[in-house]
Every structure is written in C-alpha cells, then in structure tokens.
Amino acid sequence: MSYGKRLARLRRTRDLSQEEFARRVGINRSTYARYETGKTQPDFDTLDKIAAFYDVSVDYLLGRSIKPEHSLIDPDEDFEGFFGFDLDSLSEKEKEELKDQLKKEVEFFLWQKRNK
Template identity: 55%
Template sequence: MSFGERLKYLRENRELTQRALANLIKIGYSTLAMYETNKRQPDFDILNKLASFFDVTTDYLLERTNDSKPLTEKDKIITLKSSKEASPQNLKLLEIARKLEKLPPEKRKALETLFGVDEQNTDKNS
C-alpha cells in the first residue's frame, strides 16, 4: 500500500472528507488530493501532523512498516513539539480534536454542529 493509499485509508476510516482533513491540518484541499494520488509528497511538518492526527507512526505512513500501532505518549509529545505550529494553543486544539474523533459518530456530529463545523459549513468555508 503506497503513502497515498494509506493516507486515504486512514482518512476514510475516520469518515472525513478530503476537504475536512485538509482544513484540520491547515493545507489546501488540492494538496491533500495530490498526496492521496501520490502526485506530491508532504514535507516533514505535514508528515508529523498527519502521524499525530491519525495516531500512527511516520514509519507507517512512509511504508517502512505495516504496523500501524499508535504512537506512545512520549512519541506524540516529541512529534507535536517538533511541529512548526506547536504553540500551546495548537497543541491543546490537537488534543481536543483527537478526543472528538474517538466519540461515537452521533455525538461527534452533534458537537460539530453546535460549534458550527459540521460537514456543510466546512465545505462552504473552504
């Protein structure tokens, strides 16, 4: 499975559109589409964001291993701190996003709607 195929698999497993994931990690929708079709490769910062967001290792994303085991807490901290956008506020937002992703779909959808980030609003704002 190529990098793009793994990225698409992880995104679809979280029931996210390309546009929604692109907004969450602050890249362009077309950039994400190019990653998923292997027409472009992410830089280190984006690769770290993707690994942190999906709770996998960069080795898994880069096809160095088929083990998609989640990062340890120590690895998560190292990955997040190495990110260019590792302000305390951004780290807190990533933590909240991770917790939201673990909620059942109906509860997650209710919170997204409450905060105005439901699928329809996300697509309109892009």
C-alpha cells in the first residue's frame, strides 16, 4: 500500500476531512491532498508530525512496516475476516500460525519489490 493510501485510510479511520486533518497538523490542505494522491512527499518534520498524530511509526507510513503499532486499526479485528474467509473453524494457535506465515510472505514480497 502506498504512503498516500495509508494516509487516506488513517484519516478516514478518524473520520476527518482533509481540511480538518491539515488544520490540526498545521499544514496546507492542498499540500496534504497531494500527499494522499502521491503527487508529492512530506518532508521529514511533516512526516514525523503525521506519524505522531496517528500514533503510528514513520516506517508504517512509508510502507516499510505492515504493523501500524498503536494505530486505531485493530489488526486482530481485520484478520478475522481476512479476504472474506471465515476463520472461525481455526483454533487460536492455528490463527497465530497463519498470521505468522502471512507476515513472512508479505515481508518477503516487499523485500523482492524493493530489490528489483
């Protein structure tokens, strides 16, 4: 997921408009809109402010981590309906094994993509 899509998802999770988010973080709305569309990138200080506002890591915003850390997105809740599969028949141990395997697969995929 691109940084722009992550920004938009986090903003919508908080039910904020671009205007409201930009005001709270202290940046111009049109500048922020360009971040979400990927037309421009925030400087380090702005990226740090955005990460602090959402309580996520800068690595998560940049797509270098799939863990948002302290985000409003609950990975366990999202996992239960992962890709529309009903996982109720799995034990907790099996769910954890599946999570670990998926994490490894995603990390490998991202590593391959970065090293092309």
